[in-house]
Amino acid sequence: MKYISTRDAQATPVTFTDILLGGLAPDGGLYLPEEYPQLDAATLERWRGVLDTGGYAALAAEVVALFVDDIPVEDLREITARAYSTPKFASAQIVPxxxxxxxxxxxxxxxxxxxAFKDMAMQLLGELFEYVLRKRGETINILGATSGDTGSSAEYAMRGRAGIRVFMLTPAGRMTPFQQAQMFGLEDPNIFNIALDGVFDDCQDVVKAVSGDAAFKAEYHIGAVNSINWxxxxxxxxxxxxxxxxxxxxxxxxxxxxxxxxxxxxxxxxxxxxxxxxxxxxxxxxxxxxxxxxxxxxxxxxxxxxxxxxxxxxxxxxxxxxxxxxxxxxxxxxxxxxxxxxxxxxxxxxxxxxxxxxxxxxxxxxxxxxxxxxxxxxxxxxxxxxxxxxxxxxxxxxxxxxxxxxxxxxxxxxxxxxxxxxxxxxxxxxxxxxxxxxxxxxxxAMTPERFRGILDADRHVTDLPNDVETVKGFIRDSIANVQV
Structure with missing residues (x-):
């Protein structure tokens, strides 16, 4: 399975692990498979049995294997088993x-x-990132934007992982108190919350602008966890x-x-x-x-x-x-x-x-x-x-x-x-x-036990103007001062 950019008229193919850490394609486009795998009734019925007997993690390994041919299947099974497990997920069915x-x-x-539903992808992404970075002996600085739930899901999936820093842009004052508390309450040194003076689209534009600076992106190993990441x-x-x-x-x-x-x-x-x-x-x-x-x-x-x-x-x-x-x-x-x-x-x-x-x-x-x-x-x-x-x-x-x-x-x-x-x-x-x-x-009953007291935590967030160069400077300084 190879991938192409939505903006590449020549359809130059790359592998899954080549695009996993990068987010946007160099031409500013988004990656998609060269062609979508095709399922027949027999495969779908077999997957019904996989879900019934092996659970969600086993089904995830089957589906993901269709899109990933440069990670061994046995490793994918271990990755999905770690990503989709209890008590990390409150239900053994994962998605009832x-x-x-x-x-x-x-x-x-x-x-x-x-x-939040973002956990469904982020927990897998955290495992995939750590797996590939360990194999390559590399680090990554994740830059993302959130309108509410992506940020906390990404930070909880990446907190404490070796070789990973997370820089998450939020629209200042535009999230609920609970959403802010989930993100800003984290004390992990590899997590950096930025409240941008703007709306979500402004945050997203800054992420795209930083990612579009090829030299900066390469020098500081900028990656993405927003849904621009395939x-x-x-x-x-x-x-x-x-x-x-x-x-x-x-x-x-x-x-x-x-x-x-x-x-x-x-x-x-x-x-x-x-x-x-x-x-x-x-x-x-x-x-x-x-x-x-x-x-x-x-x-x-x-x-x-x-x-x-x-x-x-x-x-x-x-x-x-x-x-x-x-x-x-x-x-x-x-x-x-x-x-x-x-x-x-x-x-x-x-x-x-x-x-x-x-x-x-x-x-x-x-x-x-x-x-x-x-x-x-x-x-x-x-x-x-x-x-x-x-x-x-x-x-x-x-x-x-x-x-x-x-x-x-x-x-x-x-x-x-x-x-x-x-x-x-x-x-x-x-x-x-x-x-x-x-x-x-x-x-x-609206507040599950695992979230009681979350609003009382101290806040860790930096306010920044809606300015690409200021955000770049913050990233540059933080990388220099915090080792992962």
């Missing part, structure tokens, strides 16, 4: 799937150490497979997935799983008021908003108006034309986006790739959280509520559609203010 209401299920992706998506493909298995009885059964998304990473993994042959009927894009992606699937217009136009909402991890992983999907849509993808994303996106509405192929895009979409508001989130709690006793976080709301809308329009699995984003404890507003209370 339960019924919410008729036609709607929830895939519980928040059983990991930081109570290994993140590869890990997320696994839970689409496991959730399909847990929600069905046979290879002929299909389900749809409703996915809360702002950066298009989580649902891009679903696009890859569907392209591989996992029986997915629809991939339902669920956005909040920052509805760039919903607008695209309705109109063909990809209209990037400015920082000032990006709203601060009660589902803050989706307060994104420039979806990094969208480039991977569009690369497939335009027939894997690297030159056209480079034209669309290399210059026009910073200026405001692009339009495919006049493209004769666009009306078929949603149908051919299985996409539907919808959006949700603050009032919708409150109503959904309240209804779920009062009618089923299930408490969902605001992002998952967006997914449930959009799933309900889809089923109302398509009453004969396949069942919908909503991908849980986080545990509601991370969004206590919104939960109190929705149900008038904060149930004691």
């Amino acid at each position: 799937v339960t019924d919410l209401e008729p036609g709607v299920k929830i895939a519980h992706l928040s059983e990991g150490p930081t109570a 290994a993140r998506l590869m890990a997320q493909v696994v839970y689409y497979v496991s959730s399909w298995i847990r929600a069905t009885d046979s290879p002929e059964d299909t389900v749809s997935f409703s996915v809360p998304t702002g950066n298009f990473g989580d649902i891009c993994a679903g696009h890859i799983a569907r392209s591989m042959g996992v029986p997915i009927d629809r991939l339902i894009v669920a956005t909040n008021e920052n509805d760039v992606l919903d607008e695209f699937f309705r109109t063909g217009e990809y209209r990037v908003r400015t920082s000032a136009e990006t709203l601060a909402t009660s589902s803050p991890s989706m307060d994104i108006s420039k979806a990094s992983n969208f480039e991977r999907f569009i690369f497939d849509v335009v027939g894997r034309d690297g030159a056209r993808t480079a034209d669309l994303f290399g210059s026009q996106v910073p200026a405001g986006g692009f339009s495919l509405s006049a493209d004769p192929a666009f009306p078929q895009v949603a149908k051919d790739y299985g996409f539907a979409s919808g959006s949700s508001t603050h009032a919708d989130r409150l109503a959904t959280i309240r209804h779920c709690w009062e009618t089923t006793g299930v408490l969902v976080d605001p992002h998952t509520a967006d997914g449930v709301k959009v799933a309900r809308d889809y089923l109302a329009e398509h009453p004969d559609a396949a069942p919908v699995v909503c991908l849980e984003t986080a545990l509601p404890v991370k969004f206590a203010d919104t939960i109190r507003e929705a149900i008038g209370d904060e149930p004691e």
Whole structure:
């Protein structure tokens, strides 16, 4: 299995371990496999047995092995066994799937150490990074941006690991107190939290600018854990497979997935799983008021908003108006034309986006790739959280509520559609203010024992302006002063 950049017209292939530590391709594009592995019914049915007998870690090794041919399979099995284990994950199933209401299920992706779906990829990434760095005798300085959960998931996965430092940019004042406490409360010397004066898109732009400086990136061994890193998506493909298995009885059964998304990473993994042959009927894009992606699937217009136009909402991890992983999907849509993808994303996106509405192929895009979409508001989130709690006793976080709301809308329009699995984003404890507003209370059970007292920890964070050179200087100084 080899990988190519979305912007490389020559499609120059590289190996998995070559791209694991780097994030962006040198030309600014994102890596994807030269072609997606194809699954047949026999393989899917065999995987059902693997999940039943060997558990999630064994299934993960099977899926990951399709994408990684430069790490021995026996090593991959050990890596996934370490990544997906209890008590690191609260459930032995790792990703349980339960019924919410008729036609709607929830895939519980928040059983990991930081109570967010990002743990599903980050725990594997931490093991892969340490494995490859040890083999090569190298170090890495991870630079990332977070709108809420990526940061804590990355830091918990990388804390204390030899040869790794983590520099995580957060939008100052834009995360919940719980999310801030999870990150800023860490005292590990290899973890550096930076509160940037801006919104998430500004943080993401700084990461891309630093990563785009080839000389700086090479000198300081800059790597990435954001969803621009292919290994993140590869890990997320696994839970689409496991959730399909847990929600069905046979290879002929299909389900749809409703996915809360702002950066298009989580649902891009679903696009890859569907392209591989996992029986997915629809991939339902669920956005909040920052509805760039919903607008695209309705109109063909990809209209990037400015920082000032990006709203601060009660589902803050989706307060994104420039979806990094969208480039991977569009690369497939335009027939894997690297030159056209480079034209669309290399210059026009910073200026405001692009339009495919006049493209004769666009009306078929949603149908051919299985996409539907919808959006949700603050009032919708409150109503959904309240209804779920009062009618089923299930408490969902605001992002998952967006997914449930959009799933309900889809089923109302398509009453004969396949069942919908909503991908849980986080545990509601991370969004206590919104939960109190929705149900008038904060149930004691909302805070798992492992998170009690987290808000009382000291904070370790550095405030910096929204300036690339200042961030580079901080990284440079920190590397010089802290050995790993």
